[in-house]
Amino acid sequence: MAALSSSSLFFSSKTAIPINNLTLIPTSLQRFSLPSSSSSFSSLSSSSSSSSASLFTTHSLKSSRRSSPQGFTVKAEKKNVLIVNTNSGGHAVIGFYFAKELLSAGHAVTIMTVGEESSDKMKKTPFSRFSEIVSGGGKTVWGNPADVAIVVGGETFDVVLDNNGKDLDTVRPVVDWAKSSGVKQFLFISSAGIYKSTEEPPHVEGDAVKADAGHVGVEKYLAETFANWASFRPQYMIGSGNNKDCEEWFFDRIVRDRPVPIPGSGLQLTNISHVRDLSSMLTSAVSNPEAASCNIFNCVSDRAVTLDGMAKLCAAAAGKTVEIVHYDPKAIGVDAKKAFPFRNMHFYAEPRAAKDILGWESKTNLPEDLKERYEEYVKIGRDKKEMKFELDDKILEALKTPVAA
Amino acid sequence: MAKMMMMQQSQPSLSLLTSSLSDFNGAKLNLQVQYKRKVQQPKGALYVSASSEKKILIMGGTRFIGIFLSRFLVKEGHQVTLFTRGKSPIAKQLPGESDQDFADFSSKILHLKGDRKDYDFVKSSLSAEGFDVVYDINGREAEEVEPILDALPKLEQYIYCSSAGVYLKSDILPHCEVDAVDPKSRHKGKLETESLLQSKGVNWTSIRPVYIYGPLNYNPVEEWFFHRLKAGRPIPVPNSGIQISQLGHVKDLATAFLAVLGNEKASREIFNISGEKYVTFDGLARACAKAGGFPEPEIVHYNPKEFDFGKKKAFPFRDQHFFASVEKAKHVLGWKPEFDLVDGLTDSYNLDFGRGTFRKEADFTTDDMILSKKLVLQ
Numbered sequence: 001m002a003a004l005s006s007s008s009l010f011f012s013s014k015t016a017i018p019i020n021n022l023t024l025i026p027t028s029l030q031r032f033s034l035p036s037s038s039s040s041f042s043s044l045s046s047s048s049s050s051s052s053a054s055l056f057t058t059h060s061l062k063s064s065r066r067s068s069p070q071g072f073t074v075k076a077e078k079k080n081v082l083i084v085n086t087n088s089g090g091h092a093v094i095g096f097y098f099a100k101e102l103l104s105a106g107h108a109v110t111i112m113t114v115g116e117e118s119s120d121k122m123k124k125t126p127f128s129r130f131s132e133i134v135s136g137g138g139k140t141v142w143g144n145p146a147d148v149a150i151v152v153g154g155e156t157f158d159v160v161l162d163n164n165g166k167d168l169d170t171v172r173p174v175v176d177w178a179k180s181s182g183v184k185q186f187l188f189i190s191s192a193g194i195y196k197s198t199e200e201p202p203h204v205e206g207d208a209v210k211a212d213a214g215h216v217g218v219e220k221y222l223a224e225t226f227a228n229w230a231s232f233r234p235q236y237m238i239g240s241g242n243n244k245d246c247e248e249w250f251f252d253r254i255v256r257d258r259p260v261p262i263p264g265s266g267l268q269l270t271n272i273s274h275v276r277d278l279s280s281m282l283t284s285a286v287s288n289p290e291a292a293s294c295n296i297f298n299c300v301s302d303r304a305v306t307l308d309g310m311a312k313l314c315a316a317a318a319g320k321t322v323e324i325v326h327y328d329p330k331a332i333g334v335d336a337k338k339a340f341p342f343r344n345m346h347f348y349a350e351p352r353a354a355k356d357i358l359g360w361e362s363k364t365n366l367p368e369d370l371k372e373r374y375e376e377y378v379k380i381g382r383d384k385k386e387m388k389f390e391l392d393d394k395i396l397e398a399l400k401t402p403v404a405a
Numbered sequence: 406m407a408k409m410m411m412m413q414q415s416q417p418s419l420s421l422l423t424s425s426l427s428d429f430n431g432a433k434l435n436l437q438v439q440y441k442r443k444v445q446q447p448k449g450a451l452y453v454s455a456s457s458e459k460k461i462l463i464m465g466g467t468r469f470i471g472i473f474l475s476r477f478l479v480k481e482g483h484q485v486t487l488f489t490r491g492k493s494p495i496a497k498q499l500p501g502e503s504d505q506d507f508a509d510f511s512s513k514i515l516h517l518k519g520d521r522k523d524y525d526f527v528k529s530s531l532s533a534e535g536f537d538v539v540y541d542i543n544g545r546e547a548e549e550v551e552p553i554l555d556a557l558p559k560l561e562q563y564i565y566c567s568s569a570g571v572y573l574k575s576d577i578l579p580h581c582e583v584d585a586v587d588p589k590s591r592h593k594g595k596l597e598t599e600s601l602l603q604s605k606g607v608n609w610t611s612i613r614p615v616y617i618y619g620p621l622n623y624n625p626v627e628e629w630f631f632h633r634l635k636a637g638r639p640i641p642v643p644n645s646g647i648q649i650s651q652l653g654h655v656k657d658l659a660t661a662f663l664a665v666l667g668n669e670k671a672s673r674e675i676f677n678i679s680g681e682k683y684v685t686f687d688g689l690a691r692a693c694a695k696a697g698g699f700p701e702p703e704i705v706h707y708n709p710k711e712f713d714f715g716k717k718k719a720f721p722f723r724d725q726h727f728f729a730s731v732e733k734a735k736h737v738l739g740w741k742p743e744f745d746l747v748d749g750l751t752d753s754y755n756l757d758f759g760r761g762t763f764r765k766e767a768d769f770t771t772d773d774m775i776l777s778k779k780l781v782l783q
Contacts, residue, residue: 057702199688201649201744204681265645267726269578302581304724309576346647346685366577 028085051223063201077285079158080108082172082183084145087115087127087163090236091189092243095163096133097124097279102137105283110139112151114164115174116239117142126241148175149181157285161187167214168221174224175218183396184291187282190215192233192271192298193350201269202304203349205233207298223294230285230292232278232299235349236342238373246272247373248382249341250322252316253392255383259323261395263336266326269348274364281351284358289358298349301364310366317370325399332398410735412781428765432484437557459483459561459667464521464553465543466555467493469623470566471660474540479513481663486515488533489525500756524552531556541664542566554607560606562672567595569613569677569729578649579683580729582613582675610671612661615679615729617657617723620756625765626652627750629721630693631758632767639703641775643724646687646706651728653679654749657742664740671738677729680749686722689746696750697759705710707775718773737771 010068012092037396052358081102085095111133115121122128130140143151160178165171171188178186194213196204209216215233222229238246253260278299305313308324317369329336329344336344377383466475466487478485487495496511498504502659517534519526521543531553535652538561539553554560570592586596602609618626625632633640663680665671684692687704694702709719744752757763 199691200682200684202683253513265647267645268645269726270648301575303579305578306576312576346649349729350732352732355736 008031008139011090021202037122064095065240080156080159081110081159081286082148082155082157083109083111083161084087084148085111085113087113087119087121088124088243089162090242090244091128091234091245093126093237093275094189094234094243094278094282095161096241097131097239097275098161098163098282099133099138100136101279101283102286103133105287105380106250107286108137109133110141110155110157112141112143112148112153114145115142124243126243129241131151145170148174148177148344156181157183159185159289160271161188161189161282162218163189163212165218166191168217171218173220175222179225184228185286185293186222186229187221187285188218188222188229188231189299190219190233192235192300192347192371194233195349198346201346201348203298205220205298208303219296228293231296232282232285232295233296233349234278234299235271235273235347237273237275237278237355237370240373240376242275245341247310247314247317248377250311251318251374251377251383252387253389254311254315255377256387257320258389258392259325259396261325261327261339261392262269262310262311262331263327263340263344264313266305267363268307268342268344269304269346270307270310270342271300271347272310272364272366273299273303273350273362274369277301277362277364280363281354281358281360284354284360288358295353295357297358298351299353299354300349300364302306302351302355303364303366304348305366310342313370314365314374317374327395327399334391334395334398339395366392373396432705437640437741454728459537460535461540462488462517462531462534463540463542463699464488464592465499466540467495468543469619469621470617470658470662471542472497472499472621473619473656474542474662475514476510476664477659478666479510480655484515485513486517486536487520488517488521488539490520491516491518500760501763520709521549524548528552536560538562538564538666540564540566541598544598546594547601550598550601559637560607562610562665562667563602565598565602565609565611566610566662567599567613567675568592568728569615569679571596571599571613572729574725575609578726578728580677580727582677582733597733603673603778606668608672610665610668610673612658612665613649613675613677613729614653614658615677615727616653617655617658618652619753620755621634622644622655623723625763626721627687627693627696627753628763630690630764631754632763633769633772634694634697634699634702635758636767636769638769638772639705639776640642640771641705641707641719642686642690643707643720645711646704647685648691648722648724649683649685649726650689650722650726650751651679651683652689652746654742654744654752655750659745660739661734661740661741664738668738674737676734676736677731678740679729679731680744680746681731681735682746684729684746686720692746693750697754705775705779707779712774714771714774715770717742717768719775 065184083099086092095111099111102109113127133140137306138238160174160183162171162174165174175186192203194209194232196208196210197209219231222231234248250260281297285297311322311324331340351360351362424770440625461478463471463475463485467469467489471487473486475487489495495516496514498507517529517530521527536557539557540772541553541563544550544565554563569580571586571590573585573587575584588596590596599611602611614625617624622628630640657680658678661676665676685720690702690704709724712719731742
């Protein structure tokens with residue numbers, strides 16, 4: 001196993017080789033001798049992977065700047081990464097940012113979007129900006145995940161990210177193909193929505209999940225099938241190229257001087273992260289496969305915001321004030337899911353595993369990020385667009401009449 | 406004696422102070438083994454607690470936090486003096502504490518009797534004694550620190566009990582140590598004390614707890630709920646009940662205070678210390694019920710604006726989200742809370758309220774105001 005040979009290289013007494021990537025040691029390096037005491041070697045491999053992973057990390061940090069006695073230096077391993085990407089919805093943008101970040105880091109990337117290139121769905125962002133992936137050196141292909149082997153033209157990959165499937169039926173063909181074609185690391189975009197609701201927030205990795213959730217089935221199958229897997233559970237995202245409205249919902253109302261109707265108390269906490277954070281967490285897992293292996297990561301920024309708070313931040317970003325109006329969806333007879341883009345409850349996770357295990361840091365700064373988002377909102381002319389607010393009007397009307405006792 | 410205080414790097418997280426905690430914890434400690442995950446070692450977080458005996462002064466120490474902290478410190482072999490006015494006994498046997506342990510503690514704990522507001526006395530008595538470390542558990546105003554620092558020019562560390570109440574209210578949470586503080590808050594004395602410490606050359610550490618709970622709590626936090634649960638009364642919770650707060654067990658706070666002693670990583674640093682999970686107001690009512698073995702309570706929500714409670718407090722918590730991340734302490738110090746909420750409340754119940762002891766008599770005046778209005782509306 002690659003991991004064993006890498007540990008042997010570390011504990012070879014005479015040679016010190018800077019190694020950033022532990023699992024993919026080119027065969028050229030394997031000529032260095034094993035340490036004389038094989039017992040120390042085996043005790044290392046049987047120690048918990050946390051200590052060995054961190055030992056490696058420490059070692060590579062120290063030695064990354066010097067070459068071995070033979071003048072041999074190992075650069076960060078270039079990987080061939082496949083992203084299987086959804087063709088719509090809030091998660092679509094994750095694959096876009098991840099592809100670009102990997103390309104900047106020198107990896108090879110193929111992004112396979114579900115469906116057809118000619119589909120109307122491809123007219124929306126992020127797909128309409130795929131030229132950015134191509135000009136960065138990435139490949140874009142389209143097809144059905146069940147036919148992935150054909151769609152990628154028989155190419156083999158080191159890492160696969162499935163940013164598409166919500167249940168095992170959809171993801172299994174990709175997992176099975178990945179395993180049989182020698183993919184070393186399988187990453188999956190799951191969802192923080194699978195956590196069971198709790199009165200003791202936040203959702204933390206390891207907390208109970210809804211057993212019947214599709215994503216849970218996938219996570220289970222991955223754990224059974226793949227040696228090196230990781231699952232990422234995101235929440236809401238903002239960022240240029242998003243396929244689904246997030247902050248725009250607030251901007252639409254704020255720029256038109258309309259009240260913002262928020263169900264419940266407005267105190268509900270949620271995570272709204274810049275998609276850059278999600279991308280950097282995924283990239284971190286690709287760079288640290290040993291550490292990431294067999295782990296679940298809440299793929300969110302490290303701060304939550306209240307729904308009222310989000311409305312206020314959006315207003316501040318737009319340089320305006322906001323009138324927030326609270327309502328009880330049931331009392332009014334309105335489906336909160338249709339009327340409001342966020343869950344009407346605390347939906348709050350923290351990225352503790354990513355920080356503990358990957359040393360990852362969140363860079364989301366909502367007040368600053370929303371300013372950027374507002375600039376783009378205006379730039380594309382959405383502030384001038386004709387819009388109807390039927391559900392809002394229904395809510396506001398209902399609030400004018402006194403509620404029957 | 407050198408003792409590994411905190412997490413072994415390659416093991417599931419377990420507090421290694423289990424043995425000392427169970428000495429005066431009647432309830433069986435529920436050791437929490439973390440779910441299997443590999444934790445990256447925070448660089449250099451592994452440390453050995455101060456192995457040499459220190460001469461330690463605790464300002465206060467007879468009321469709540471200090472009761473537990475002083476015992477830990479004495480057990481660690483330090484010479485511990487409590488600076489108090491002497492209104493409470495210096496050593497009082499704790500529920501669940503064995504006679505042997507109590508005898509040992511009370512034979513070793515020392516007392517320096519005085520009023521900390523008498524700055525001349527503070528300065529002269531402290532400089533006469535000389536101390537290596539000061540734990541300032543009951544300091545409120547910055548000026549109280551000056552005479553202590555003046556008296557002890559060779560002080561190795563000034564460890565201050567501040568408060569998460571210094572954080573500026575925010576829609577973006579949790580509160581982290583780097584976040585904005587509120588110079589106008591009720592706790593501005595704590596803030597000013599931290600600023601003063603920062604401006605001096607002394608090696609200081611500041612701990613910011615949130616709501617502290619546990620046996621002998623003099624603040625009616627869990628007690629408030631227990632009174633109502635015992636009386637079979639509904640629990641009146643203001644507004645939505647989804648406000649999120651956070652409780653930290655006093656013993657976990659004490660171990661955090663221990664973790665910073667003689668710790669380079671704590672030098673000139675602030676740490677939030679509380680439970681790892683937060684809790685909604687409604688959730689807390691239910692957790693208290695579980696802890697005391699009560700049936701699930703009836704929770705009644707009300708709008709506080711519709712009432713004039715006068716000077717009485719209708720609910721023991723601020724009516725807002727109020728919670729802080731303890732991840733810095735976990736990463737930097739390797740500290741981890743032992744108690745989860747229900748276990749901690751159970752510990753408190755078993756050792757205090759459940760034995761018939763409490764600090765404040767039940768007062769249901771505000772409850773009755775709320776409930777009668779609710780009845781009228783129905």
